[in-house]
Amino acid sequence: MRVLIIGAGMLGASTAYHLAQLGAEVEIVDEEHQGKATLAGAGIVCPWATKADEPQWYEMYAAGARYYDTLIEGLKERGETSIGYGKVGALVVAEEEAEFDAAEERVLRRTKDVPEAGTISKLTPEEARKLFPPLREDMPAIHISGAARVDARLLAAAMLRAAVSLGATFRRDNVTLAMKDDKPVCIGSSGEVIEADEIIVTAGAWASRILQPLGLHHPVQPQKGQIVHLSLPGVATAKWPVILPMGSHYMLSFDDSRVVIGATREDSSGFDYRVTAAGEHEVLSAGLKIAPGLANATHIETRIGFRPAAPTIRPILGRVPGIQGLTVGNGLGASGLTVGPFAGKCLADLVAGKNLSASLDAYAPQGRA
């Protein structure tokens, strides 16, 4: 079976890797549009503190975190060492006592009988600052030891490399879709038809453009995120935990003395690939309020990504009804680096006709109107 995957972000790269493992003949096409979400995403893998409560979305979010150990182990066994993954833990912090208590109740409820979440403990402000020194002096924290962070650029590249080592091919191109003899076909930018038995569209915020010629209304829009990268030269940040305050901003650290503060959530942004004064101000103000110790850090860059935002928080995953050989995976929104690897495995199993480890019924895409 020959499968064509359009889009090699976290979701498409994982789908390709898992399908190649199942023995399919895989071709991956990716244009790497400016603002590809996987290149900008922060990389927090910690579903257990979220305030959002949609049950079927949360099921996928939690399953995504659970799958990470298996994924990382499998890639390491294949010789992949540059993955950027670290189980560094997370500190949940709140400015108001009532919010802190509610967060503690939520985390304890969500992590009961969830071994991958690790241990949950309450830290004094001094204990919290030992783990994350720039933190404000008056903030106690809830520590989740199983939380992780991942450099999505490295992980997606590792999955693609692994897929290619298993026989998949990769081409850089901006393709589109058309109907021919009642079947979808993929057309390259030079007009050539790229043959496939099955087509999987994992094209993120751009997917509606290529599904529209098939008569499909695909309701995924770009949601712009601006995310600030700082450096603390000479400081060993690799093991610092993720910081999860109550709002939508957060902090996490990487191996190269880098601390990241995220992020704006700009609906109706279109594909406006610009760092704005307001975006930069919003993110830095939120970060420095919680971690004033970062005030003297060096600003390295601000990345921009377009989250693929569906009308509801639930992702869209499955075969498109009424169109033979077409599968869509999209709408991973703000949680796609957590959900993407597992969702990609589910799409691979679905297309290869294997038993699914999770039902995708709740995430089914719409057919033609």
Ligand code: FAD
């Ligand atoms: P993308 O990564 O956008 O990939 C889609 C690819 O399809 C692109 O490369 C594009 O060029 C390609 N494509 C599109 N159309 C075509 C075409 N016609 N031909 C060829 N190629 C095409 N998630 C978390 O779990 N934790 C986080 O901490 C987190 N932080 C985030 C912070 C920010 C600032 C942002 C923006 C996102 C964050 N996310 C996070 C969400 C996560 O990054 C996304 O949900 C995820 O990366 C989406 O992956 P994707 O593969 O669906 O899309």
